[in-house]
Amino acid sequence: MTPITSPDRRHDLDWIRVGAFFLLILYHTGMFYVPWDWHVKTPHPVEALEPIMQLTNPWRLTLLFLVSGAATRFMADRTSVGRLTTSRIARLLPPLLFAMFVIVPPQSYYEIVEAVAARPGAGLVADPYGAFWLKYVTASGNWCDGDDCLVTPTWNHMWFVAYLLVYSLVLAVMLLLLPRLGARLQGGLERSLGGVGLLVWPIMFLAAMRIVLLPRFEITHDLVQDWYNHAVSFAAFLLGFGLAKSEVLKTRLIKVRWTALALALASWAGWATYAWVYRADDANPPEALRIVMRCVYATDQWCAIAAILGFGAKHLSNKGGRVLRYLTLGVFPFYIVHQTLIVVMAHNLAKLGLPQTLEGAILVAATFAGCFATYEIVRRIPGLRALFGLKAQPAAAPASRPPALA
Secondary structure (H helix, E strand, C coil): CCCCCCCCCCHHHHHHHHHHHHHHHHHHHHHHHCCCCCCCCCCCCCHHHHHHHCCCCCCHHHHHHHHHHHHHHHHHCCCCHHHHHHHHHHHHHHHHHHHHHHHCHHHHHHHHHHHHHHCCCCCCCCCCHHHHHHHHHCCCCCEEECCEEECCCCCHHHHHHHHHHHHHHHHHHHHHHCCCHHHHHHHHHHHHCCCCHHHHHHHHHHHHHHHHCCCCCCCCCCCCCCHHHHHHHHHHHHHHHHHCCCHHHHHHHHHCHHHHHHHHHHHHHHHHHHHHHCCCCCCCCCHHHHHHHHHHHHHHHHHHHHHHHHHHHHHCCCCCCHHHHHHHHHHHHHHHHHHHHHHHHHHHHHHHCCCHHHHHHHHHHHHHHHHHHHHHHHCCCHHHHHHHCCCCCCCCCCCCCCCCCC
8 A cells, every 4th residue: 555645745755865865975985986087086996896886876866856856846836936936046056156165165176186196297286275265266277187177166066956956947937838837747657657668668768868868968067068967867857846746656666666676786787797897998898789788777777766766655655753854954965065075084084094994984974974063053053054055944844844955
């Protein structure tokens, strides 16, 4: 039997949102250790982490856009388009600008510090932080290593917030043109995502986007030329907007959860193996294999999301309470500060020469502690609340309030 939940929110999606943001902390900690390019890097990369990182790589941000679209549906259905628009701008724009000029700069600073240390003859200069920040905010750093330049100010991990703001504004225009957009989307999804279509049609869409758009538009997070990323992320946002209140789709996702999980694990194994075999920079897999693996990636991407939604709907729909309210409000401040905490602490921890396992455990624990400490501080200071995406109200909000990051 499908549990009955409040029409004003879905606790299962709140828990999924919290879990997805916590996974981001672990993922970005892993980015310090895995051989892939990132802002700062350990002196001793761990190749064996690559398959583990691939466990969430295909779907973690797509899932976040989906649950963000779902949360936006609950807000849109109880307010006007104008109020929804001003609410989204007020909630997302101040944290984005604050992060770009205060939270994010240390990431770029330590990126330059490590680049100077790694390539002392490349022409880069590591200024004191004050001088660096002035160059950062005035876009006058000229931090280039050949054709690779660091352009500032930048939003780094805050690209998600920038995209969410843009998608919310586009949605507002759509709602003006189609006032019952949520109900129409819901009805269309319930008609099309039935039976095997619940898995097949999203996989086919994601595979088509990966085959057609990704070769032409690699993921850049620059907003302007990121068309593959927009196609997937905005589609997920609209999907969440459409399925948020559908008991029909909720029941179907519960029904397919085990099948989706099995397909997700199998496709992850295939994709991780492929990525491992062709992990070298100069690797050139056959084109036919590349296309097949893009389909495998798409299968992993949607089936993991479908499994998470299904298991969440089955086991978390009635799991509200104070802890969830606290974490739901806290995840936006967590998101804002987590990557800077990781970058700064990882760079400095690496100098201590600790055993890598101990170093990693300290880094994860210290990042979570820093996130909780930040939230506990900013939620008590009215002037800071808006800069971290919190409403100007007591943190212990009623359960019917919208989440901090929709």
